Amino acid sequence: MNIMKCINCGVAMQRLQRHLISSLSAHDQIRLSRWINMDQTQLPLDTFICHPCFLLLNTETGEHERLLGHNKVCLGCGKSVSKIRHHNLSMESPLLAVLLSQNTNYVLSRNNYVCHVCWMRANRQAVHDSSRDIQELASNNNAAAHIVQVVRPPEPPPIPPVQNRPIQRENTTISLPNYKRPSITSVCCIFQQCRNRSLHLVPRFLKRILLQEHSFYIPRSCRVCETHLYNNLWHLLPQMNVTHSTFSAIHIEDIINILKSKMNILDFENISEMPNHYCHYWTGLTVPQFLILYNLLPLNIKKSKRSLAIYLIKLRTGESNRRLATLFDIPRSTLELIMKKVRLCLNEHFVPNNIGVNHITHREISERNLRVPEALLSVPGESIAEHRPAIAIFDGTYIYLQKSANYMFQKKTYSLHKYDNLVKPFLIVSCDGHIIDAVGPYAATQTDAEIMIHLFENENGPFRRLFRQNDVIVLDKGFRDAIPLLENCDYRVYKPESLDEGASQLTFSQANKSRKVTLCRWVVEIVNGRFKRDFKLFRHRYLNKASTHLMVDFRIAGALLNKFHPVLVDSPNADNIIQRALRYMDEPNHLGQFIIDYNINRRRAMFTRIDSNLPQLNNFPLFTYNDLILFALGPYQVKQARSYFGEHVRDNGMYVVEVSPELDHSQEMIIRMRESNNSRGTGESPEGDKFP
Template structure:
């Protein structure tokens, strides 16, 4: 038998384990109605404890909600009694089923606003049931209401992966409301309104709260994706500090927006709601930290070894062309231009550097050393832009300097791909046992030979990446637009920072493909062939003969082959000429163009076309010949400077082939019409176009 004892309140005998020690003063106040001697510490039975608890609960509800409830100790719950408010959309509800008494005076309000479903054990976004769900914070509820227009009720939970201070946009895109009413207490409503007020008071662009700006906004404003800016933040955050007017992320965003958009300090101060002096300090501070912490990791000959450079940043195509059986470094060098404002030091400012007589405007000149994939190895300069600082002189100064890191990094038999502007330093490169690859120099001749044109095409097929990389840098408008003279001391830093950002967070200009070696072998094989159609044209004198040609009619060329666009790319050895074909062909097929096609009277598989030069304003007419069969184009020859090559073709031939084999079969109804500027611009030369003959005659 279990031991029994007597209750100190009702004096009834009960099991000892059922006794409760009373300490609550409200319980004691009510129990004194039964026994005046009840004090704190008395042991009471389970029945007395239950009666006192229910009495105190009803008393608490009366005090907090002023509800007239009859005192019935045997009742376990009370019916809700609604009380109407001034607003018809609000209704006070007494939720009597309370686990513990409330003493803060909160009231429960029913709002006629849609809400999501909520469950303590289920994520309201992905409907996943888990024990490790997270209660939705007030800031996330506020942002969700702004984005979606309905509420998240108290008690709703979600998975941790959906939250990053606020909800990710892609996660809540498919969330729909499940009920048209929301029940919230007054404290929750107050918190939501305070958060909405704080959100409304925020002025300017906010890069501190994740999710307010989407990934496209980050790309447009800063030139980086959100994840890339977060990586950059982790690199520089230890050297920066938060202040009372701007955070570390805001400082970084101000600097990147300056580079990306080229906006002035005044515009940036308006966008970020910062004083102009604060914007200036942000840019200066972040620039110095980027140069010390970020740039050395992604730019310079010391940040990558020769072995890694050859393995990860060298195209197999270039290896097959220049060093098929050896492991050599292949780099491409070229200068670029950063335009600056006119100098105010002198009225006669033209002879003063950094004015360029070649471009006719003031500028500075950095030089880029890139890999065959477009990875930027080094930025040299910036240099002056006068005649003493051409591309050859800049490279000479670097290679003659014994302290130059580029000179110590390069070794014997390494290959440097350059353009014709470096011809004055070829002897120096040869003396240093470096191999220079440069397109053929025309000199006083009118056109290149077959061998020279083919060899030049092999080099330009590798060298174009440096031009593409220059174009990539100019997408950062601070470098593409005219830069203020106050920034001249920092131009080198800006160029290096942008180059490091491109190396770190942008894909290479040319991806390494599996079939590049096959393409290289094909181009090498073609470069060793002669242009058979050129030989036939010169031997038979087709350039001067006119009677053997007849102008094409609408019924001719029915047997001319029809090609796919990829087949055209294989035929022209690239896409550069095909990109120009659209506008170049339109110029010659209109009523005023000089686009005339002739057929050979004896050989029906040969065409002769007269076409205007693409490179000069004077109306120089070239003749070109195309030989074909029913399946493909066999040979071609043009009278332009590089028209004799068989490794690809010139732009004149590409435009004709593109039109005859591809464009005339396309549906042009949805094509964007090219703008004819003659309808909008006026010509002051009403008597005739100016030419060199006018100057010679003294006109």
């Protein structure tokens, strides 16, 4: 059976990321030929190279010496031998010839590793070949006695020297230092470290935009996943670590053809003929969504569809008015007048129906409650529709401004917390991510508590009319000074706990209450991220000249999110998360008490590398992926595990885990915890980390 191996290090690549040799640049092919001593012959273009070796091809060290992506690899099967029984064959070993006959591209080195299975197989093959050679030698000696004359075949005529050999077009490259391209592969997304398998060809208009604005060329065979196709992150491509500046003749021709193609793609008056992904790239809406929005607005403007698209593109991209005017081939003053009319129309006819305290009722807010916040924050028995409390999450976000020559404005917009000029829009969000209202902007000098007091101090204010007694309000620690007012209004307020005076850490009860709030409050952070992700206008520094309509633009963006963005839904593990959270809410921290009882945190201990010989590992729990999500009460910590791993991984790719051999009382602790909890894996950290 033929095993797909890396032509450089010899590792088996059935389940590894790999690159076809023919997809490498000519520079990389020449360097790889030097590595494997194939300067005089052409590399086999149908072979592969593993991804680590591919990355090493582009390093400066690889210019002077051969580098291997995998060092301890079996010469026979290509598997790693770092953790299995293996042998190191010397240059004089007869088994080396047997293994080399199966791996013709292998380059000998000081360390030629082979696993024990392949070593046994090669040993048997060597014995078999030796006995066969002895039999053939004996038969040849018997036949030589009967040979009278040996007829020598005529020598073939000498091969004439090759002159004026044409240069192969595929190997001719040119270096363009001001232009870049990704690695040529069709098996993965052009964005680094993306493992999505739903791949598509990159649209031609995007290739043209990347060439014109970022000097970045995407070859024909490259693919992009569906997620990155719609996420509007194309500006990150030139910043990737693995890029190339060498181009073949085919690449140059393709670049010229892309730039020569007619760029008549901004015809929003005929938007029904436009591809969905193209409309989404520019406006953030698909074609059906764009038409729905257009039909809701009484736009009395010439070329009204194009006018609406101009304003949406401004929100989506944050490009300057001068550049947008050049893109649509209209004067800048005309473009600014068009955006002003569209902004007023959206603010009058679209925003009031999709955002604000008047667009939603108290019952509609309560119907948007998700199961986890409702179970953790509501009183049992309040699930009846008439008495169901509304759960709202309050938080502020930042939009950065230019430094102003108006000293009063500069003083109010400068934040001593962020050390920058900014204003604060304030969001009120339901449990499923629906934006109830966005108010502001507030000065950078105002705290969250002061903003909250301003919203609720008036008895006849809109928020006092919207929310009722026993409604749940979820806040952050910064709202501490506003809690007395909210409690006087008979609202139930939840926020993360603060340290007691003189305490250095939260108690287990305080920590569990804080985690209960965090399980419900993360929704508002998701909504804040959507504003900066989908509307780059708020990600950039806002011009002071345009700050007069900053909040109008922000509310329009919030209305668009409410209208067209899908809401959050309950997790499939919601019931299990609720059960686990309520079960351990008032449970003492046994591990923390155990550490205090035996003074483990006050004595020095020696640590050793963990291995399978430790008897205590027999009691270590084994978790599935679903178990980890339940243990962490959500997928966030599980998704962050890769970053945690990267923080501690060594240069050689090893991850060392050390434990203390002084585990005299571990069995006692495990028995005590199992008796009290009657479940597996409930120990937490001494700081009161009951919930992950």
